[in-house]
Every structure is written in C-alpha cells, then in structure tokens.
Amino acid sequence: MGDDHALDIADLNHWFGAGEAQKQALFDIDLEIDRGSLTVLVGPSGSGKTTLLTLVGCLREVQEGSVMLLGHQLHVAKPAQQIALRRRLGFIFQAHNLHGSLTALQNVLMGLQVHGATDQDTQMSAARHMLTLLGLGDRIDYFPANLSGGQKQRVAVARALVGNPDIVFADEPTAALDRESGMTVVKMLKQLGQVRGTTTVMVTHDNRILEMADRIITLEDGRIVNDTSK
Numbered sequence: 001m002g003d004d005h006a007l008d009i010a011d012l013n014h015w016f017g018a019g020e021a022q023k024q025a026l027f028d029i030d031l032e033i034d035r036g037s038l039t040v041l042v043g044p045s046g047s048g049k050t051t052l053l054t055l056v057g058c059l060r061e062v063q064e065g066s067v068m069l070l071g072h073q074l075h076v077a078k079p080a081q082q083i084a085l086r087r088r089l090g091f092i093f094q095a096h097n098l099h100g101s102l103t104a105l106q107n108v109l110m111g112l113q114v115h116g117a118t119d120q121d122t123q124m125s126a127a128r129h130m131l132t133l134l135g136l137g138d139r140i141d142y143f144p145a146n147l148s149g150g151q152k153q154r155v156a157v158a159r160a161l162v163g164n165p166d167i168v169f170a171d172e173p174t175a176a177l178d179r180e181s182g183m184t185v186v187k188m189l190k191q192l193g194q195v196r197g198t199t200t201v202m203v204t205h206d207n208r209i210l211e212m213a214d215r216i217i218t219l220e221d222g223r224i225v226n227d228t229s230k
C-alpha cells in the first residue's frame, strides 16, 4: 500500500446471520481511497453502504478479506491498536447520538477527551471554535433538548471534527440539515481535505453533495457497480 492511501480494501466479503438464514451483504469489494479525498457511497437501500462504512471504520469485525486503514491491517490489529486507530477517526451518523445531559460544548469536548492530549483551556477553545464555525456560537451552553434537529446534527459534526481526525466516516450527515447548513458541513469537510489531508468517506442520498465529491462509488446488492472520479 502506498502512503497516499487512507484505505486499501481487497476481496472484502461480509455475511449476516448463520445457517439457512445467512445472507451475504458484501461481495468481493476492492477499493483504494486516497488521503485527503472526499468519497461518496451511493446506492439503493440495502445495497451494503452502511455495512461497508462500519467495517472499514473498525465498528464491525472483518470476516473475510483485507482492510488496511491508515496503513494498519485491521484483522491482525490487536485491541489496543484498534483503539489507537479509532482515535484517529471521526464519525458522523444520522442519529447524532448526543448526550442529553451534556450541553453542546460538553458534547463537543467528549470528542477531544478520548484523545487525552492537550490541556483543558486548549480543549475548550477548540470546542468553542468548532461550534462557532458551524454557526452555533450562541448555542454552546444549550442542552440537546433545546436544539433543533439540524443544530443537534451540527453539534455531532463539531464533535467528530474537533479532534482533527485523519478519516471522517459519515452516514447521511446532512439528512437533518437545511440546504445552507448541509453545504457548510460538506464545504468544511472538503476544506479539511485540502488543508489538512483529512479523508472523508460519506454515505448520502443528497444530490447536492455529489457535485462536491472527488469520487462517487455506487453499490448495488453488495457489489461496486460504478466508480466515478472527477
């Protein structure tokens, strides 16, 4: 694998269930993803997009095939290595999974505390800065219950990005956002790719994002049926 690849996937297969109920969800996936690129996964419901995203994001165990994530082979990575690798990833999911008992600022700080680095003042200012960039500067002390769906989603985006991840995995990150907020989030990810080399892999049905993607990969019935680079 070259250093220019954030992800290198070969002969990846995945099944759900066992015995007669067993069903194959992914078939022979081969894919290399360049560092700093914005790649979009599209395809009909049930085509395997989320399964692929969770496998390459260390959220599901690889059953067959090879996944090299940031130069590390996942199926041989020890638990401690997997934890270290996960710290280099940012996740944005449709269900934003905010902690209801924490304010917007505290939720974003959670994204930094797993890194355990920098002092508290630096963490605070990084979290405030990220929330401000996402247009939530006046909402930092609000609890999720007092934020709209779109605002909650932007808090989740801030939490994913505040730790400077090497790769961002996003599943329908703009589904709950209006056009302007959705564009802000995608432009930010694109800019992070250009400035810091952050790689983004995103599942979306949002046509507005397709125009901004470097690469569009289409899945159907667990197979890659189209791969378009700009």
Ligand SMILES: Nc1ncnc2c1ncn2[C@@H]1O[C@H](COP(=O)(O)OP(=O)(O)OP(=O)(O)O)[C@@H](O)[C@H]1O
Pocket (backbone or CB within 6 Å): 016, 017, 025, 043, 044, 045, 046, 047, 048, 049, 050, 051, 052
């Ligand atoms: N936990 C699971 N147990 C059993 N089958 C599953 C599980 N998760 C996914 N599947 C099946 O695997 C296939 C791929 O599902 P997946 O969620 O990856 O598709 P998707 O393209 O992300 O769909 P959507 O756009 O609806 O989210 C589907 O047939 C689905 O029913």
